[in-house]
Amino acid sequence: MDKTGIIALIIGLVLCALGIYAIWAFLPQVIVAVQGLIGIVILIFGLMMIIFGALIIKD
Numbered sequence: 001m002d003k004t005g006i007i008a009l010i011i012g013l014v015l016c017a018l019g020i021y022a023i024w025a026f027l028p029q030v031i032v033a034v035q036g037l038i039g040i041v042i043l044i045f046g047l048m049m050i051i052f053g054a055l056i057i058k059d
Contacts, residue, residue: 019041
């Protein structure tokens, strides 16, 4: 393993640790963000179903 690989591994571990700390520190905001993302996914899925249904009805 060369120096670049070791440095990338160390930086990756540090960033993972910082990410876990940030999630723990801002847990209520993370929960709200995840709930918002779930809502957006459901909205997009509903729009796709509407478009799909409209295309099937035209045939």
